[in-house]
Amino acid sequence: MEPKVIFNHHLKNVKPSVVGKFLEIANEYKEIISLSVGEPDFQTPWHIRQAGIEALEQGKTFYSPVRGLLALRQEISEYMAKRFNTLYQPKTEILATVGSSEAIEMAYRTLLNPGDEVLIVQPSYLVYEPMVYMAGAIPVIIETFEKDGFRLKPEQLKEKITSKSRLLILPYPCNPTGAIMEKEDLESIAEVIRETDMLVLSDEIYAELNYSDISHVSIASIEGMRERTIVTSGFSKAFAMTGWRIGYACAPEEIISAMTKYHQYAIMCAPTISQFAGIEALKNGAGDIVAMRNEYNMRRRYIVDRLLKMGLSCYEPKGAFYVFPNISSTGLNSEDFCEKLLKQKQVAVIPGNAFGECGEGFVRISYSFSLKHIIEAMNRMEEFIQELSREN
Amino acid sequence: MEEVLKLLMQNARLTHSEIAVLLGKEEREVAKIVEKLEEDGVIKGYQAIINYEKLPHIPVFALIECKVMPKAEYGFQEIADRVMALDEVESVYLMAGNYDLAVFVKGNTMQEVANFVAKRLSTLESILSTSTRFVLQRYKQNGIILGEKEISDPRNMVL
Ligand SMILES: Cc1ncc(COP(=O)(O)O)c(C=O)c1O
Numbered sequence: 001m002e003p004k005v006i007f008n009h010h011l012k013n014v015k016p017s018v019v020g021k022f023l024e025i026a027n028e029y030k031e032i033i034s035l036s037v038g039e040p041d042f043q044t045p046w047h048i049r050q051a052g053i054e055a056l057e058q059g060k061t062f063y064s065p066v067r068g069l070l071a072l073r074q075e076i077s078e079y080m081a082k083r084f085n086t087l088y089q090p091k092t093e094i095l096a097t098v099g100s101s102e103a104i105e106m107a108y109r110t111l112l113n114p115g116d117e118v119l120i121v122q123p124s125y126l127v128y129e130p131m132v133y134m135a136g137a138i139p140v141i142i143e144t145f146e147k148d149g150f151r152l153k154p155e156q157l158k159e160k161i162t163s164k165s166r167l168l169i170l171p172y173p174c175n176p177t178g179a180i181m182e183k184e185d186l187e188s189i190a191e192v193i194r195e196t197d198m199l200v201l202s203d204e205i206y207a208e209l210n211y212s213d214i215s216h217v218s219i220a221s222i223e224g225m226r227e228r229t230i231v232t233s234g235f236s237k238a239f240a241m242t243g244w245r246i247g248y249a250c251a252p253e254e255i256i257s258a259m260t261k262y263h264q265y266a267i268m269c270a271p272t273i274s275q276f277a278g279i280e281a282l283k284n285g286a287g288d289i290v291a292m293r294n295e296y297n298m299r300r301r302y303i304v305d306r307l308l309k310m311g312l313s314c315y316e317p318k319g320a321f322y323v324f325p326n327i328s329s330t331g332l333n334s335e336d337f338c339e340k341l342l343k344q345k346q347v348a349v350i351p352g353n354a355f356g357e358c359g360e361g362f363v364r365i366s367y368s369f370s371l372k373h374i375i376e377a378m379n380r381m382e383e384f385i386q387e388l389s390r391e392n
Numbered sequence: 393m394e395e396v397l398k399l400l401m402q403n404a405r406l407t408h409s410e411i412a413v414l415l416g417k418e419e420r421e422v423a424k425i426v427e428k429l430e431e432d433g434v435i436k437g438y439q440a441i442i443n444y445e446k447l448p449h450i451p452v453f454a455l456i457e458c459k460v461m462p463k464a465e466y467g468f469q470e471i472a473d474r475v476m477a478l479d480e481v482e483s484v485y486l487m488a489g490n491y492d493l494a495v496f497v498k499g500n501t502m503q504e505v506a507n508f509v510a511k512r513l514s515t516l517e518s519i520l521s522t523s524t525r526f527v528l529q530r531y532k533q534n535g536i537i538l539g540e541k542e543i544s545d546p547r548n549m550v551l
Binding site for chain 1: 402403410413414415416545547548549550551
């Protein structure tokens with residue numbers, strides 16, 4: 001008998017991203033200046049790499065405990081307490097994962113049932129929505145707007161809550177908008193959530209890249225929220241450690257136990273070498289974060305200034321390393337804008353609609369590139385905008 | 393001040409207004425800081441970094457290691473002053489170790505540099521001996537890589 005491949009039927013709900021189509025065009029060009037990537041341009045600080053090398057030298061090449069090395073979880077616990085005022089028990093409330101990506105996936109897999117509704121704030125990281133489909137649940141999109149600084153408003157949240165709502169994905173600091181939520185914003189959201197039995201998944205991977213005067217506030221630190229929040233975070237963005245694939249989830253014991261059960265069978269453990277590097281990062285990496293943040297901040301100010309001078313409307317991002325200008329005044333939609341910019345000036349940025357339909361009319365510009373690179377890209381983009389307005 | 397200096401060290405052609413944007417300061421404030429740095433002699437000048445290989449004539453560079461007999465009262469200052477005054481000399485450093493002065497010179501030909509060492513440098517009275525080392529290849533200058541070799545960006549994840 002012929003084999004018959006039958007795919008998981010949820011897979012058909014996962015549409016190919018517009019990013020894929022766009023990258024195909026980008027690949028035809030040799031000399032492109034890219035402002036598209038979503039990871040730091042810095043290399044992992046040397047002392048952290050060295051900790052990885054030492055772990056290798058000492059032959060620490062075995063599986064770690066399922067939840068991760070206790071020493072790592074202790075560091076994470078201390079770090080979360082010190083930086084965000086949230087207390088998690090290292091032994092029971094922290095799980096080390098393969099990047100925060102796995103933490104998000106484990107949360108979905110263990111907390112969602114078919115028919116559950118997951119409220120997703122958009123524009124946001126384009127992984128949240130398809131993975132909800134894969135868990136058999138239903139994504140419910142909450143659009144945020146430039147005029148609100150892309151913050152989630154409590155009225156908007158209330159409107160979308162039904163008896164089936166199980167989980168709210170809170171994506172701040174936000175990729176791609178650069179929006180953040182301040183304490184008062186979170187308090188008003190918490191007020192709504194506390195009236196329900198929903199949980200919150202707070203993706204705080206960009207928590208350290210916050211350029212406002214007050215540093216990141218976690219919704220888990222707001223009254224009555226810790227017991228209903230899963231915080232996912234990791235080392236990728238704060239310590240420039242994307243390739244190490246190390247992240248974590250912090251949540252109440254019951255939730256972490258369930259996630260651990262699944263993680264044990266699906267993954268076994270996060271990469272051991274990376275866990276050793278992670279310990280060093282948390283112990284001695286605070287200065288690296290400050291240095292990288294200062295560098296990003298300069299680039300952020302520069303790009304926003306240039307975009308405003310080009311006559312584009314642009315929300316001043318407060319976090320992550322993206323700017324999300326409004327390009328609708330050019331008369332082009334996001335994809336046409338990006339395609340033309342690529343073809344005419346060989347500059348690659350990402351169409352805003354890749355991050356949800358409400359991202360239409362915007363583009364995502366990443367500033368995890370050297371200033372020199374950014375200056376050249378902005379010069380080209382300026383020419384492009386000038387030529388467009390001459391055409392019209 | 394340190395932030396301004398750091399930016400100028402990376403790229404001295406940034407305008408005051410660009411530096412102001414980068415640092416979130418007023419342009420006037422930046423102008424004042426730069427002026428003060430220049431006045432105080434912290435910033436001694438601004439120069440282009442040249443890849444000479446792109447020019448029709450490539451000059452010859454040499455490091456001349458000099459052993460020196462310091463003068464009783466002046467130490468190394470007097471000899472350093474005399475060496476500095478010579479046009480061919482690009483840099484002079486006092487070194488710890490096997491020799492005293494590191495003298496970097498630029499000339500048109502090897503012969504020219506050899507003549508300079510033989511006739512101008514080694515004849516100075518407190519110079520005990522010299523040892524000349526010609527530069528074969530310049531790879532990096534003032535933090536700038538001179539060759540064309542672009543370090544390609546290994547990143548490809550756009551999410
Ligand atoms: C918003 C957001 N969350 C999570 C991730 C996943 O990061 P990692 O799995 O490397 O921790 C990314 C990576 O781009 C991201 O942008």
